Amino acid sequence: xATYKTSDFRKGLKVQIDGEPYLMIEMNFVKPGKGNAxxxxxxRNLLRGTVLDRTYKGGDSLESADVEEIDVQYLYRxxxxxxxxxxxxxxxxxxxxxxxxxxxxxxxEGMVCSMTLFNGNPISLSPPNHVELKVEYCEPGVKxxxxxxxxxxxxxxxxxxxxxxxxxxxGNIIKVDTRTGTYVERVxx
Amino acid sequence: MxxxxxxxxxxPEFAPRxxxxxxxFRAGMLRRVRRFFxxxxxxxxxxxxxxxxxxxxxxLDPLPVTVFADPRQASAGRPMWLQTxxxxxxxxxxxxxxxxIYQITHAFRGGERGRLHNPExxxxxxxxxxxxxxxxxxxxxxxxxxxxxxxCAEAMAYRDAFLKWAGVDPLQAGCAELAAAARQNGVAIPDxxxxxxxxxxxxxxxxxxxxxxxxxxQPIVLYDYPPSQAALARIRPDCPPVAERFELYVDGIELAxxxxxxxxxxxxxxxxxxxxxxxxxEGKRTLPVESRLLAAMESGLPPCTGVALGFxxxxxxxxxxxxxxxxxxxxxxxx
Numbered sequence: 001x002a003t004y005k006t007s008d009f010r011k012g013l014k015v016q017i018d019g020e021p022y023l024m025i026e027m028n029f030v031k032p033g034k035g036n037a038x039x040x041x042x043x044r045n046l047l048r049g050t051v052l053d054r055t056y057k058g059g060d061s062l063e064s065a066d067v068e069e070i071d072v073q074y075l076y077r078x079x080x081x082x083x084x085x086x087x088x089x090x091x092x093x094x095x096x097x098x099x100x101x102x103x104x105x106x107x108x109e110g111m112v113c114s115m116t117l118f119n120g121n122p123i124s125l126s127p128p129n130h131v132e133l134k135v136e137y138c139e140p141g142v143k144x145x146x147x148x149x150x151x152x153x154x155x156x157x158x159x160x161x162x163x164x165x166x167x168x169x170x171g172n173i174i175k176v177d178t179r180t181g182t183y184v185e186r187v188x189x
Numbered sequence: 190m191x192x193x194x195x196x197x198x199x200x201p202e203f204a205p206r207x208x209x210x211x212x213x214f215r216a217g218m219l220r221r222v223r224r225f226f227x228x229x230x231x232x233x234x235x236x237x238x239x240x241x242x243x244x245x246x247x248x249l250d251p252l253p254v255t256v257f258a259d260p261r262q263a264s265a266g267r268p269m270w271l272q273t274x275x276x277x278x279x280x281x282x283x284x285x286x287x288x289x290i291y292q293i294t295h296a297f298r299g300g301e302r303g304r305l306h307n308p309e310x311x312x313x314x315x316x317x318x319x320x321x322x323x324x325x326x327x328x329x330x331x332x333x334x335x336x337x338x339x340x341c342a343e344a345m346a347y348r349d350a351f352l353k354w355a356g357v358d359p360l361q362a363g364c365a366e367l368a369a370a371a372r373q374n375g376v377a378i379p380d381x382x383x384x385x386x387x388x389x390x391x392x393x394x395x396x397x398x399x400x401x402x403x404x405x406x407q408p409i410v411l412y413d414y415p416p417s418q419a420a421l422a423r424i425r426p427d428c429p430p431v432a433e434r435f436e437l438y439v440d441g442i443e444l445a446x447x448x449x450x451x452x453x454x455x456x457x458x459x460x461x462x463x464x465x466x467x468x469x470x471e472g473k474r475t476l477p478v479e480s481r482l483l484a485a486m487e488s489g490l491p492p493c494t495g496v497a498l499g500f501x502x503x504x505x506x507x508x509x510x511x512x513x514x515x516x517x518x519x520x521x522x523x524x
Contacts, residue, residue: 028303028304029303029306030305031301032392032443033418033436033443033446034246034247034248034249034418034420034446035388035392035396037300038393040377054377054379055376055378055379055393056380056381057381057382059381060379
């Protein structure tokens with residue numbers, strides 16, 4: 001396993017601390033007066049999403065983490081497991097409900113997502129920023145009401161509930177931003 | 190991933206990071222600093238960037254250069270150093286009878302790169318003959334006032350700053366007490382921080398608990414440092430003793446370091462030897478203890494204060510930029 005010395009530290013580095021993978025999301029080089037160089041880092045745990053503040057001294061080092069991003073296709077859900085396939089190797093990967101977090105809301109069969117692997121094992125998933133979902137059920141829309149500030153919950157094909165403007169009807173296709181979980185626009189009626 | 194948004198126009202590789210506006214502003218600042226010292230009768234000097242002597246400091250790493258005589262044997266020659274500051278050469282001028290002097294010059298410090306560091310940078314350095322600590326602080330405050338226009342500097346003892354913001358006495362507390370203060374204040378402590386490394390604890394507290402408060406509404410000068418951080422400052426035999434060193438801060442950023450200068454050659458030789466032992470223990474190369482500065486001090490350095498101010502940082506703050514790269518044409522990566 002490669003190691004990174006403090007002189008290699010930079011934003012975007014993937015490192016391992018206590019056996020867990022971290023992404024260096026901030027790195028500040030500070031040097032007080034006549035003092036020793038300090039490397040102040042913010043590190044995001046790639047398994048849990050928590051952020052760690054760590055300070056390193058010049059000459060310290062961190063182990064690199066074997067982290068890679070691959071494109072996968074969503075196949076199906078089996079109880080608490082979501083099954084994906086690597087588009088290049090056809091290898092299958094499973095993520096638990098905990099690992100998938102809120103992203104189950106956007107998964108449609110065949111959808112291509114980006115998956116993060118740590119030591120070859122899947123740890124997290126990023127769906128495309130925008131997905132189009134069919135409305136399965138909602139209270140009927142008010143005809144002619146095109147106001148977007150009055151919202152109602154609608155149930156989409158994945159089973160998730162999304163807050164939408166009141167003019168949305170069953171059978172509509174809506175676009176949702178997966179980063180915020182919010183309605184973007186109506187794609188078709 | 191961005192779809193539909195207009196592509197950014199890439200900056201050509203050869204082009205400077207700093208804008209024309211920033212570099213115009215920088216040129217104006219050079220004139221202002223020169224005028225400040227000319228008005229006060231300082232003589233502008235230029236000293237070599239490349240010297241056989243170099244400041245010996247545990248945490249300053251000069252870049253070595255081999256000055257060859259025969260270009261066909263370029264690796265054989267006299268080892269010299271790109272200067273971390275023009276301090277030695279300027280003090281040799283003072284010992285030779287020069288009046289108050291200043292210079293604006295490039296300096297080099299290996300391994301330093303960040304938002305506020307570039308291994309090659311510009312220093313304003315000056316020596317005021319006959320001055321003591323209070324006058325040295327006053328002159329620095331005057332320069333800050335006339336270049337930054339944020340008022341004169343408030344002066345605060347290093348000890349008072351620690352008592353106020355870290356709740357610990359930096360001159361008298363033991364290592365365990367400093368470590369406890371660091372933990373209480375939520376300081377992120379490096380794994381390799383050793384309990385006996387007293388200056389290490391002081392620096393961690395300074396960076397996390399003190400510096401963020403410094404120079405927010407007006408510039409501030411910290412003064413009277415722990416003797417272990419004297420570098421080339423005189424130690425005043427108070428009880429407890431303090432180093433007559435001072436530092437200017439603006440917006441939490443360290444801008445200048447000054448000394449009421451040490452004049453005792455023997456004392457400097459002892460400090461050099463101590464620092465070299467520490468350097469060796471940290472796996473760093475040792476630096477030449479004997480130097481022409483020691484000879485100059487033996488013949489007599491006049492009482493004086495000396496200050497080094499980071500010119501790039503001064504421009505950055507006055508220009509309201511947040512990264513040195515905004516005021517440097519070509520930072521390290523594209524130099």
